[in-house]
Structures are given as C-alpha cells and as structure tokens.
Amino acid sequence: EADIYQTPRYLxxxxxxxxxxxxxxxxxxxxxxxxxxDPGMELHLIHYSYGVNSTExxxxxxxxxxxxxxxxxxxxxxxxxxxSHTSQYLCASCPRDRDSNGYTFGSGTRLTVV
Amino acid sequence: xxxxxxxxxxxxxxxxxxxxxxxxYSNSAFQYFMWYRQYSRKGPELLMYTYSSGNKEDGRFTAQxxxxxxxxSLFIRDSQPSDSATYLCAMSAYGxxxxxxxxxxxxxxxx
Numbered sequence: 187e188a189d190i191y192q193t194p195r196y197l198x199x200x201x202x203x204x205x206x207x208x209x210x211x212x213x214x215x216x217x218x219x220x221x222x223x224d225p226g227m228e229l230h231l232i233h234y235s236y237g238v239n240s241t242e243x244x245x246x247x248x249x250x251x252x253x254x255x256x257x258x259x260x261x262x263x264x265x266x267x268x269x270s271h272t273s274q275y276l277c278a279s280c281p282r283d284r285d286s287n288g289y290t291f292g293s294g295t296r297l298t299v300v
Numbered sequence: 301x302x303x304x305x306x307x308x309x310x311x312x313x314x315x316x317x318x319x320x321x322x323x324x325y326s327n328s329a330f331q332y333f334m335w336y337r338q339y340s341r342k343g344p345e346l347l348m349y350t351y352s353s354g355n356k357e358d359g360r361f362t363a364q365x366x367x368x369x370x371x372x373s374l375f376i377r378d379s380q381p382s383d384s385a386t387y388l389c390a391m392s393a394y395g396x397x398x399x400x401x402x403x404x405x406x407x408x409x410x411x
Contacts, residue, residue, distance in 0.1 A: 229388070287395075
C-alpha cells in the first residue's frame with residue numbers, strides 16, 4: 187500500500203489553465219521531490235524540498251512552482267499550462283539524510299495539455 | 301557525458317531466461333546503489349539496494365556492484381511475464397545526497 191499519494195492520476199486540460207498537482211505522504215519524511223518523466227525517457231528532477239518552507243529548483247528548468255507549508259504536503263502548480271508541459275509528473279520522498287536508502291515514489295500524474 | 305549510463309533497450313527475452321541489466325557510472329565517489337522497477341503508468345518501486353561492492357540476493361533477483369570497473373548489474377533468474385517493466389538504476393555518494401538515476405531499460409518477458 188503506497189504511503190505517498192498523487193492526485194489526480196490523469197488530467198487533460200486546455201492551454202492557459204492553472205493547475206495544481208497534489209502530492210501527500212504519511213511517512214513523516216522531511217525530503218520530497220518532483221520529477222518529470224516523458225515516455226521512454228529518464229527522470230528529470232524539477233523541484234525538491236528538505237523541509238517546511240524549504241524549496242529548491244532541480245536540474246531541469248521548469249515553469250512550475252512548488253510550496254511546502256506542511257511536512258506531508260508538496261503541491262506543484264503550473265500558472266498557465268502549455269502543450270509542452272504534457273508529461274508524467276512523479277513525486278517522491280525520503281527521510282532526512284537517507285537518500286542512500288532510496289526514495290518512495292507516488293504513482294504519478296499523467297498530464298495532457300491540449 | 302552523463303554520470304550514469306544505462307542501455308534503454310528495449311530488451312525482449314523468453315520466459316524462464318536469465319536477464320542481465322547493467323549500468324556504468326563515472327563518479328568514483330558513488331557507494332550506494334539501487335535498482336527500481338517501474339510498471340507502465342506507475343511510479344518506480346525500490347527493488348534492490350546495495351552498499352559498496354559485492355553481491356546481494358533476494359529471491360530471483362541478484363544485484364552486483366563492481367566499483368573497480370564502475371559497473372553495476374541486476375540479474376533476474378527464471379524470468380516471468382510479470383517481470384516485464386522498465387528497470388532504473390540509481391546511486392549516490394553520500395547518505396544525504398540526491399540520487400542520480402539512469403535512463404531505465406525497458407524489459408519484456410515473452411511467454
């Protein structure tokens with residue numbers, strides 16, 4: 187049973203709309219990550235957080251923003267969706283100083299912008 | 301050059317075969333190594349975790365690390381159709397360092 191939840195699982199939305207992808211974890215993990223993954227392609231880190239009120243941009247430039255007001259919640263927002271944002275978005279988490287033990291991933295949100 | 305290289309495949313093998321999946325890396329500081337399995341339309345799930353060099357076995361799965369060659373492998377014995385998935389390697393140098401992922405190898409086991 188997954189302890190990290192992403193909603194919605196699938197989203198089809200029109201260009202220019204504002205969207206928020208939700209990610210919540212019940213494990214009390216300090217670290218949370220957002221990855222973007224296109225079909226058959228590698229994971230690209232777009233945002234991460236090491237705790238409440240801490241957010242950083244990842245290796246891949248993204249027009250999205252994130253917030254971390256509560257430990258368990260790490261939403262990702264796109265102010266104005268574009269077709270180039272079509273992708274799968276994966277959220278992950280791990281305890282502080284335990285990246286080496288691996289991440290727990292959510293099931294992902296598959297976003298299609300038309 | 302990427303820090304972690306992984307053949308994207310696709311790789312198709314008959315049921316019951318032994319599968320070998322591999323990653324090479326360039327950062328000699330890496331000492332924590334992981335293999336993830338990702339089914340279609342799902343998030344990756346941690347399959348195996350090893351520290352430093354050596355072998356680790358879990359059922360039909362064996363993870364192998366050769367730090368001298370900067371090469372890691374995942375072996376799947378008696379492969380089953382349910383093993384059909386994308387397999388990603390991941391690694392880090394320190395306990396608190398973000399993971400570096402390979403591109404993933406797509407594997408299909410043919411009944």
